[in-house]
Amino acid sequence: MKVREAGLREGISEVIVTTKSASGTFNAAPIGIITRANDYFVKLYSGSTTLSNVMETSRLTANVTDDAVLFVKAAFKHLDESYFSLFRGFPVLREADSWIVFQAMLAKKSSEYSVLHLMPNAVQINREELKAINRGLNAVIEAAILATRYPVVKDEGYQEQIITLMKRYADVVEKCGGPREKEAMEFLAEKFLK
Amino acid sequence: MKVREAGLREGISEVIVTTKSASGTFNAAPIGIITRANDYFVKLYSGSTTLSNVMETSRLTANVTDDAVLFVKAAFKHLDESYFSLFRGFPVLREADSWIVFQAMLAKKSSEYSVLHLMPNAVQINREELKAINRGLNAVIEAAILATRYPVVKDEGYQEQIITLMKRYADVVEKCGGPREKEAMEFLAEKFLK
Numbered sequence: 341m342k343v344r345e346a347g348l349r350e351g352i353s354e355v356i357v358t359t360k361s362a363s364g365t366f367n368a369a370p371i372g373i374i375t376r377a378n379d380y381f382v383k384l385y386s387g388s389t390t391l392s393n394v395m396e397t398s399r400l401t402a403n404v405t406d407d408a409v410l411f412v413k414a415a416f417k418h419l420d421e422s423y424f425s426l427f428r429g430f431p432v433l434r435e436a437d438s439w440i441v442f443q444a445m446l447a448k449k450s451s452e453y454s455v456l457h458l459m460p461n462a463v464q465i466n467r468e469e470l471k472a473i474n475r476g477l478n479a480v481i482e483a484a485i486l487a488t489r490y491p492v493v494k495d496e497g498y499q500e501q502i503i504t505l506m507k508r509y510a511d512v513v514e515k516c517g518g519p520r521e522k523e524a525m526e527f528l529a530e531k532f533l534k
Numbered sequence: 535m536k537v538r539e540a541g542l543r544e545g546i547s548e549v550i551v552t553t554k555s556a557s558g559t560f561n562a563a564p565i566g567i568i569t570r571a572n573d574y575f576v577k578l579y580s581g582s583t584t585l586s587n588v589m590e591t592s593r594l595t596a597n598v599t600d601d602a603v604l605f606v607k608a609a610f611k612h613l614d615e616s617y618f619s620l621f622r623g624f625p626v627l628r629e630a631d632s633w634i635v636f637q638a639m640l641a642k643k644s645s646e647y648s649v650l651h652l653m654p655n656a657v658q659i660n661r662e663e664l665k666a667i668n669r670g671l672n673a674v675i676e677a678a679i680l681a682t683r684y685p686v687v688k689d690e691g692y693q694e695q696i697i698t699l700m701k702r703y704a705d706v707v708e709k710c711g712g713p714r715e716k717e718a719m720e721f722l723a724e725k726f727l728k
Contacts (some may be wrong), residue, residue, distance in 0.1 A: 470632050473548040
């Protein structure tokens with residue numbers, strides 16, 4: 341299986357994970373896939389839709405993309421059906437550069453999170469495009485991670501720190517980003533900085 | 535010219551710029567190429583080898599790569615001849631995913647920096663590989679930018695702040711990076727954190 345060719349490398353790959361519940365509802369969320377040698381893992385937090393879907397249907401798709409807008413929408417908005425297409429009945433993202441459908445097996449469980457061992461079932465590469473490193477894209481990803489923490493953080497001082505950091509990332513996006521990075525940051529700013 | 539296909543998109547693309555002096559010496563440095571619509575620009579600081587080479591030979595190559603090690607080596611080490619190959623006598627990086635040779639024309643000059651307008655002369659795409667977003671790669675780039683500032687910063691408090699931030703980026707690399715990101719961060723740590 342061409343998992344590496346589809347974009348997953350040693351370390352943690354930030355992708356959009358799509359899943360399906362037993363009743364057939366789709367979900368999408370930005371998540372890191374861990375690659376160690378040729379083993380794939382994912383750590384999913386208790387209470388997340390992704391984890392409950394995976395426990396119900398034992399599968400997930402890792403969708404590789406560098407589209408900043410897709411990342412923030414998957415994090416903070418319900419993606420409607422138009423974003424998905426189906427591979428043997430399982431949801432993948434229509435606009436992904438590539439995707440890998442994994443079989444997921446529970447490897448470790450604690451009260452806070454579960455670790456799943458992933459075995460590739462199917463791989464598809466839709467497009468291979470070169471894109472130079474853009475600090476604006478990185479800044480959107482970091483800002484989105486902070487934004488997901490914001491609602492769960494209780495400490496006001498820490499919340500303020502998050503906002504300060506997010507503003508700094510917004511400046512990097514303004515300076516270095518392209519139109520997709522700017523649109524994504526605008527979306528985060530509307531929700532958290534206004 | 536397939537400049538977009540070679541990886542340069544709207545915004546600032548972080549690439550390794552290779553240049554040649556009038557006497558034929560090569561140089562490489564990580565630099566941002568600015569794309570606005572279909573216009574390309576670069577801002578080069580006074581006193582830099584890149585600027586003096588460009589003023590002498592009116593050309594530069596933008597080498598697109600996501601190799602963290604190549605970025606930090608270009609920033610802090612003299613790349614020897616083995617790293618370069620030649621396109622019509624002009625240096626390009628052998629390991630670049632793609633490169634664009636630009637003709638450079640002075641557009642603006644101040645005491646601190648010069649802005650050059652870039653016109654593509656030749657484009658080559660060596661490989662197109664998908665790679666999911668890796669926060670470790672981003673962290674290396676940000677740490678390398680901080681590291682280049684460190685020696686020019688006089689304020690001790692600011693220097694301490696740089697070291698604190700660099701350590702935070704080192705943690706992200708440790709958690710998320712692959713082998714190239716870890717090797718690159720180790721190189722920076724040897725120089726700045728030990």
